[in-house]
Amino acid sequence: MRAVPVLLALLLAVAGCTAAPEPAPEPVACGAGTTAGQGSSAQTSVLQAWMKAYQIACPAASIDYASTGSGAGVRAFADGTGDFAGTDAPLDAAGRKRAEQRCRGPVVHLPLVAGPIALAFNVAGVDRLRLTPATIAKIFSGAVTVWNDPAIAKDNPVAALPSTPIGTIHRSDDSGTTDNFTRYLAAAAGPVWPHGSGSAWRAPGGTGERGSHRVVAAVARTNGAIGYVEGSYATVHDLPVVEVGDADGPFTAPSNSAAGLAIADARIGDDLRIELRYDGTADYAYPIVMVSYEIVCRTGTPALTRDFLAYAAGSGGQRVAEAAGYAALPDALRLRVESAVLALT
Structure with missing residues (x-):
């Protein structure tokens, strides 16, 4: 219960009233032992927040997560390393086959982490920027090379744009953030983006950095730079971000x-894979979104892994995710994920 000043407490007592109690914290199913995962760097902040909260509640549990990138994490999981893998894109056919061989049975996708992919930028004298899908595609494919290009000026008719050269920053490692960003470009920009989608960056030019933290650091130190990162990274570095429409x-x-x-x-x-729409159907929806998954075996998953992921999928875990700068899962999806976690054996 919140502390109540003494005078206020006396007045409430005299009036026959009591202060409303705070909601009881959600119970945590505490496991014991050790569990470990690896993968998506975009998940790192929320995994660290979940691990800290869970281990405070459950001191007999030890949980570790290595931020290696989605591609490396999925490969390590398939090779038998760790109990779960974080990936910002569902497994493709080849990845699923390898994971099923490791699991000796079905593999499960658990969408636990969600949030916007921000286009963080650093352009001296510019603190607000609006871009259409076609203009974003032209910038990251190298067709637009200066910030006062007519295509950018058309999207920003009242902005004073400098002639500063554009420096695009992309991921150099296999990345689910790249996969989600290029899926958006392929769907929303059409033929303006001829480079397809996937976890490896395929467009020419630009500067590659390994991991989201290095991408955002490169943007922060480079005038004229723009890069794509999970939204909380831009917030932590206090970088302006593009408005998309x-x-x-x-x-x-x-x-x-x-x-x-x-x-x-x-x-x-039915398998909890999320198929995002990029046509702007939902009013005021931000279209460049990342849904990040934990990959686990349906059978043979350690009890501590299941209990920890059940905590993350619960309402308490999703409140922790919001506090860490991520979007909470919609309730209908969260309940389906929680049920899938509890069905692991």
């Missing part, structure tokens, strides 16, 4: 609430 619709800044609208508008498969 099309010529006829609203331009929307990345936020957890705007990302939540896009997730709520997505199609959820």
